[in-house]
Amino acid sequence: MTVQTATQPDPTRKIIEECKRETQIRYKSKGNTFFRARMRGVNSIQVGKSKIIDSPLTITLEWIFQKYRRLRKARRRFAAELFPRHPELPVGHRDSRLVGRIVFAGDRGQGPPIHNLHLEFWGRTYWFAWRKISEGRTDAKGYFALPFPLRAARNLSMRSLSLEIQKTTRVYFKDDAPHFHCDLFKAIPVAKSDLIGLDYNLRTIPLDYWLYDPSAVTPRAVVDDSGSPETYSQGREDALIEQVIPLEITKIKHLKQIELAPDTLTVEDIENDYPLNLTRCIEKRLPDYARGYTRGDDWFGERMMNGMNRGSFVPDAARPGHYWIRYFGVCWYDVNDLYALPDVAILFKLKDDGLPIPLEIRLTGQLSRSDHDPFHTRVFSPADGDAWLQTKRVARVTGAFCTEVEEHFAGTHLNTEQYAVAAYRNLRLNPVAGLLLPHLKEVSLINHTADKELIGGYIPTASALTRAGLQQRTRDILSLQDWRGWRPMEAISPAHTCAKAESLFWDVLGEYVDEFFRRHEDGIKRHWGEIQRFADDLVTHSVPVFLTAPQDAPPPDPRYQELAAKRLNCYSQQYGFDPHLPRETIHGELKTVSRITTASTYGAAPPLDWQNLKEACRYIIMQATYMHTWINEHQYDDLGEVRYSCGGLRFGDRPSGIMAPESDNDIAPDLTRSTQMLWFTNFLSRTEYGFITRNEERDVDPLLIRLLEERREKFKALEVDIDAIESRINI
């Protein structure tokens, strides 16, 4: 046995640090080789067999198609250069007007008005030259009136006329200020012969522009597979495709082998085909006498505190230095009968080094098929030997399920999308668009894919909840997310690096948002009307506060009522949510998202609204960047070894149920779920693009990058690499 002195590094610690470095995700382009396999884009990703292109003939055809597309783009560019669009307006008396109104398309043809949309009225001559005839924008009620000289529009040389409605597609920073790039959204032809002077009325124009999806249970955008209302940037598509192909080939190989000769494949074979993850790396490197460290109490506590889960520690009222972490299992959601998901309560004590060590774990609910009492609690402690090992695994699994479904998907993806839809619908001239949109782009697209592949695909087949159960649960978690009063997690010891790094990033954002508001004060105040519309959409479409709507209520059994109260209490701490804050009631629903302002002009707004807007912006950026990155980055660390942790353990047929050793194949995920899980966690953790400091698309404010760079070493000391923090949610 090796005796360690205080000056010697602990060999296990050294191995852990080496493995963290070795399994760290790095994005490197491997370059383009002609016959490498390809995919068509993010929409081609499927949990089964993605639409991969690997035959030489298809690759060649795809290459020809790509060349054709490039040629078409080049032709358009050439045409644009040959027939430039000059911005000058025609001279002469503006004796006519193009008038009308633009609204969001609604159920019965009319939705709310769209304000501040940029409009251009263009003519094209018989020799294809462009002539700008007029320009302007819609007013607060969606009306527009573009004055133009009738002679210019009816000129004999004019072949066609059209009204072009533009949308903001991109924000970029130049000279430390945000600039907006607009593209054509819709062109409406105008018949030359109809222009006879005075006003020409195009009447009400309903636009399918960032519409709320009426069939969704949370505030979501209508997204179709052709890429409306936004599209991924080319860089994001390229990065994903390049990184996902090797993983895709591995998964397809496994699925084929499972179909043809399942006996030739084991969970371990599957793991060995994917990149090494943190826990497997540590076990591989440990000397024989230390094997099993990743199943031990120290590692369990360390990962619950500073791993993917970033557990929420609730102090034990009676014992100082003792804390509880709770993960809620099936609760009252719709479940299948294949997988277990009991409630877990873990009692920790802080060690001298500030890391937690588990003293007791309580499992409540069904552990086997023969269990029928959902409120039966069993208590386990380290004295229970093998049962303690099994209990820790069950705790890891419920914890991983909750982290992925609740914190990751509902807390960051769905939460951010509700701000994205409201921002894209309303922020156009206000500088706040420049502050927020770079962090909100693409989330609606990735959520659309997640609906099909995760919530409607993989998770219901790999865990206890059905698709309906998952939809209800994610909606319930969204009903606990509000910008008002949110604070990062408080560190409970010097070793609580995850909470300390979170606070450090929150400080950076506080400084950044303050400075941004100082720099753009005039513009933010001048276009305050957009903030009011943004706030209106947020509140109106917000889900009702947790448990307040009759349809979201728990079953009447008092034990469920007690469980509901316990959940509200725990979640309130975990998500920084104060259920007692005054909130708005609309159509009988107590809305979760607090209102930023009711005033349509800054002059009419109380001073507190300025602070509200700053707080909301800081919160939105925090969720879309740091909070999402944390879980996304660590998925493969904590969910990259099938028998160690997964989304659900199967009941099996024995009375012991899920209280069985890791080697029990009836309990562990089956082969198909195993390869899908490793494919998912790899693909989600490793196919990233859009980092703050790399600023690939020049859409991150240099000020934010500077503030982060100034704290690079502080973050590093907390094991956070600032270069790995994503600027948006796109995976």
Ligand SMILES: [Fe+2]
């Ligand atoms: Fe994600």
